[in-house]
Amino acid sequence: MNSTLNPKRTISELKDLRSFTADENGAQRVAFTPKWMETRAWLKKKLSELPVETHVDAAGNLWSTLRGQSQRALLLGGHMDSVPNGGWLDGCLDELAALETLRRIAAQYNGRPPVTVRLVDWADEEGARFGKSLFGSSACSGNLNMDEARVLKDKDGVPLPDALKKVGIEFDRVKESGQELKNAAAYLELHIEQGPVLLDLDLPLGAVLGTFGVERHAITFHGQAAHSGSTPMHRRKDAFLAAAKMSPEIYRIAERSTGGVCTIGSCTTKPGIVTSVVADCTITLDQRHLDAAALAKMLREAKEASQHFAKEGNVEVSWERLWQIEPVLFHPDLVEMCSDAISETCGKMHRLPSGPLHDAAEVARAGVPTVMMFVQSLHGISHNKIEDTKEEHLEMAVVAFDKLAEKAMEWVRGET
Amino acid sequence: MNSTLNPKRTISELKDLRSFTADENGAQRVAFTPKWMETRAWLKKKLSELPVETHVDAAGNLWSTLRGQSQRALLLGGHMDSVPNGGWLDGCLDELAALETLRRIAAQYNGRPPVTVRLVDWADEEGARFGKSLFGSSACSGNLNMDEARVLKDKDGVPLPDALKKVGIEFDRVKESGQELKNAAAYLELHIEQGPVLLDLDLPLGAVLGTFGVERHAITFHGQAAHSGSTPMHRRKDAFLAAAKMSPEIYRIAERSTGGVCTIGSCTTKPGIVTSVVADCTITLDQRHLDAAALAKMLREAKEASQHFAKEGNVEVSWERLWQIEPVLFHPDLVEMCSDAISETCGKMHRLPSGPLHDAAEVARAGVPTVMMFVQSLHGISHNKIEDTKEEHLEMAVVAFDKLAEKAMEWVRGET
Numbered sequence: 147m148n149s150t151l152n153p154k155r156t157i158s159e160l161k162d163l164r165s166f167t168a169d170e171n172g173a174q175r176v177a178f179t180p181k182w183m184e185t186r187a188w189l190k191k192k193l194s195e196l197p198v199e200t201h202v203d204a205a206g207n208l209w210s211t212l213r214g215q216s217q218r219a220l221l222l223g224g225h226m227d228s229v230p231n232g233g234w235l236d237g238c239l240d241e242l243a244a245l246e247t248l249r250r251i252a253a254q255y256n257g258r259p260p261v262t263v264r265l266v267d268w269a270d271e272e273g274a275r276f277g278k279s280l281f282g283s284s285a286c287s288g289n290l291n292m293d294e295a296r297v298l299k300d301k302d303g304v305p306l307p308d309a310l311k312k313v314g315i316e317f318d319r320v321k322e323s324g325q326e327l328k329n330a331a332a333y334l335e336l337h338i339e340q341g342p343v344l345l346d347l348d349l350p351l352g353a354v355l356g357t358f359g360v361e362r363h364a365i366t367f368h369g370q371a372a373h374s375g376s377t378p379m380h381r382r383k384d385a386f387l388a389a390a391k392m393s394p395e396i397y398r399i400a401e402r403s404t405g406g407v408c409t410i411g412s413c414t415t416k417p418g419i420v421t422s423v424v425a426d427c428t429i430t431l432d433q434r435h436l437d438a439a440a441l442a443k444m445l446r447e448a449k450e451a452s453q454h455f456a457k458e459g460n461v462e463v464s465w466e467r468l469w470q471i472e473p474v475l476f477h478p479d480l481v482e483m484c485s486d487a488i489s490e491t492c493g494k495m496h497r498l499p500s501g502p503l504h505d506a507a508e509v510a511r512a513g514v515p516t517v518m519m520f521v522q523s524l525h526g527i528s529h530n531k532i533e534d535t536k537e538e539h540l541e542m543a544v545v546a547f548d549k550l551a552e553k554a555m556e557w558v559r560g561e562t
Numbered sequence: 563m564n565s566t567l568n569p570k571r572t573i574s575e576l577k578d579l580r581s582f583t584a585d586e587n588g589a590q591r592v593a594f595t596p597k598w599m600e601t602r603a604w605l606k607k608k609l610s611e612l613p614v615e616t617h618v619d620a621a622g623n624l625w626s627t628l629r630g631q632s633q634r635a636l637l638l639g640g641h642m643d644s645v646p647n648g649g650w651l652d653g654c655l656d657e658l659a660a661l662e663t664l665r666r667i668a669a670q671y672n673g674r675p676p677v678t679v680r681l682v683d684w685a686d687e688e689g690a691r692f693g694k695s696l697f698g699s700s701a702c703s704g705n706l707n708m709d710e711a712r713v714l715k716d717k718d719g720v721p722l723p724d725a726l727k728k729v730g731i732e733f734d735r736v737k738e739s740g741q742e743l744k745n746a747a748a749y750l751e752l753h754i755e756q757g758p759v760l761l762d763l764d765l766p767l768g769a770v771l772g773t774f775g776v777e778r779h780a781i782t783f784h785g786q787a788a789h790s791g792s793t794p795m796h797r798r799k800d801a802f803l804a805a806a807k808m809s810p811e812i813y814r815i816a817e818r819s820t821g822g823v824c825t826i827g828s829c830t831t832k833p834g835i836v837t838s839v840v841a842d843c844t845i846t847l848d849q850r851h852l853d854a855a856a857l858a859k860m861l862r863e864a865k866e867a868s869q870h871f872a873k874e875g876n877v878e879v880s881w882e883r884l885w886q887i888e889p890v891l892f893h894p895d896l897v898e899m900c901s902d903a904i905s906e907t908c909g910k911m912h913r914l915p916s917g918p919l920h921d922a923a924e925v926a927r928a929g930v931p932t933v934m935m936f937v938q939s940l941h942g943i944s945h946n947k948i949e950d951t952k953e954e955h956l957e958m959a960v961v962a963f964d965k966l967a968e969k970a971m972e973w974v975r976g977e978t
Contacts, residue, residue: 377757407791420884
């Protein structure tokens with residue numbers, strides 16, 4: 147065994163993976179599909195060359211364990227599944243960097259490192275088929291809502307429990323996956339940033355402070371349909387006018403919040419015809435912040451603004467919560483180690499929150515000290531075939547992630 | 563024959579008509595349907611009691627002629643067709659007030675008035691089935707676009723020419739209807755206002771100055787989809803933000819125009835999901851004004867605003883014209899007569915433009931001196947089963963319309 151880390155091998159493996167899992171529209175490794183099973187088989191074959199024990203847990207997550215002198219385990223994770231027409235790095239960079247790090251540790255410590263090191267490939271991070279992301283990790287963390295998950299269907303009407311059965315997973319037992327975390331002492335995950343922050347700062351790598359809390363709502367303004375030709379402007383109850391005023395307002399709310407983001411992603415109008423004032427207008431609002439109090443303030447300000455605009459326009463407004471999750475802060479010691487590993491690798495460092503959710507958030511919510519490392523995304527874009535990262539940055543990412551793993555192993559040993 | 567006008571009979575006839583053409587959802591006299599044919603037969607029976615010649619022209623319009631000492635003809639018009647689930651007055655009040663006036667004139671002049679008087683029931687004013695309003699009157703005026711009309715289909719896929727054939731109308735000959743206007747010297751039409759202007763002024767009747775010109779456009783802002791969690795606010799190309807800013811702006815544009823109206827009736831967003839910044843946003847804009855220069859200015863200001871907001875938000879904007887029509891001004895002498903007839907009837911008067919289009923606009927565009935009279939609408943609402951007008955206002959409307967007809971007859975005789 148060669149005890150030297152080989153980041154170029156990771157890039158080569160990412161390209162191999164792309165060669166049989168992507169088509170002209172991008173990556174097609176959607177969870178629980180034959181292509182995903184093929185990806186898993188490819189990964190297992192690579193793991194079989196290492197002195198590890200590999201199995202799939204009750205939720206479909208794959209675990210590969212390198213036993214150490216201590217049972218206390220350092221977890222290295224990611225996900226091999228992609229959205230349809232996805233990028234070549236989202237998820238599998240994490241996994242293949244973890245694999246390379248596992249190889250280096252296994253070689254350096256002759257198959258018996260000071261603490262146990264485990265690689266995990268989470269099942270269905272993307273939620274592309276059933277609209278529920280973080281499936282495997284939320285089953286493992288215990289946060290999966292079984293009642294909601296049981297009735298999820300894909301676009302062909304196939305229920306999630308039936309799709310799981312086809313790949314050997316029994317829906318009612320998925321939370322038994324939680325026992326995998328029994329000896330977990332730390333969790334590390336590398337990921338592409340999927341945003342433009344590092345790109346704008348011209349930095350290859352960043353230490354992630356945590357994942358944003360999210361408030362997701364549908365806001366409906368209720369006005370009155372009226373003839374576009376015969377209704378004077380001052381007599382209108384224009385639901386679109388009130389909804390439209392929310393758009394510049396959420397930019398002001400986000401700016402005041404220092405670090406939060408707000409998005410109106412969808413707008414629908416009824417009756418929605420060219421000759422009528424809009425009677426009902428529904429917009430969706432997605433608000434995110436790393437600080438729970440700041441997130442609550444953003445939500446409160448949006449509600450107040452909606453009520454103000456409704457009153458101003460003589461219309462009514464109602465809110466419906468679609469989803470929410472609290473912010474998840476990563477472990478300060480691990481964030482520090484991550485920052486050090488990055489500085490040692492490329493001399494420059496930045497700390498940033500994660501806008502998107504990741505499996506790491508579920509692991510952290512389960513009480514396992516966690517941190518993520520981000521590598522720059524070109525175009526700041528993911529979930530798209532144009533998703534890309536410079537090869538020199540990918541190599542730095544593998545090096546820095548490996549350094550972080552070494553520091554974390556030391557830390558876990560010290561904590562034991 | 564009783565030579566006294568009987569406005570109560572008009573109300574009674576409107577109620578009779580409602581009894582067999584409305585259901586619990588409102589009036590169902592959609593053009594070219596069996597219920598509309600039944601309505602026509604009912605009207606023809608009433609006309610057959612008068613000394614008139616009645617026929618249907620090449621476009622399906624019904625004409626009933628009371629020959630006078632002069633061939634020069636005063637036309638009294640309206641439409642018996644309704645939208646689905648329509649009101650009990652829209653269109654048929656015009657027709658039945660014209661009928662009552664025709665009765666009075668026939669009786670008073672012993673069947674031979676000084677000028678010819680003709681009642682016309684226009685075919686398919688509403689355009690409810692094929693989405694093309696003013697069918698019969700635009701065929702008669704010569705303004706019907708044959709290429710566009712030929713390919714119109716109803717929601718069951720039936721082409722307009724086939725539907726016309728079923729009621730005995732040959733599509734390619736509809737413009738022969740134009741010969742009906744040969745001796746037309748003036749055209750009068752009574753209509754419910756369909757808006758709240760007279761209601762707000764607490765006036766029963768108004769003289770109509772003309773019909774608004776209309777500019778109807780689809781405006782699309784082109785931005786970029788981006789993850790709602792990972793994209794900083796200042797990096798966004800948010801198509802909805804630019805589109806939303808147009809809504810308060812069109813209120814300012816309408817206010818500056820003095821008398822115009824602007825409506826954004828529909829908004830669609832793509833990809834239109836809660837987790838993405840809007841890439842493309844299309845709104846429809848309907849602008850109306852009685853003054854052509856003011857309408858052109860409103861359109862220019864909207865275009866400039868859209869370009870400003872696009873630039874401000876780093877997005878692109880494109881415009882597509884959906885439809886336009888120039889303003890139609892009614893004849894000043896007839897507007898004056900209409901005002902006098904109203905003042906003589908109820909002591910109060912108001913002049914106002916018409917926001918909605920009417921058959922009268924097509925007749926005016928064909929060069930026939932034209933005027934309309936409006937009667938107050940309760941709730942300012944039409945195209946709805948709750949459409950209504952106080953009975954005392956309906957009676958006043960018939961009286962005032964009859965006075966207007968007498969004045970117009972005198973005018974036509976004088977002009978001959």
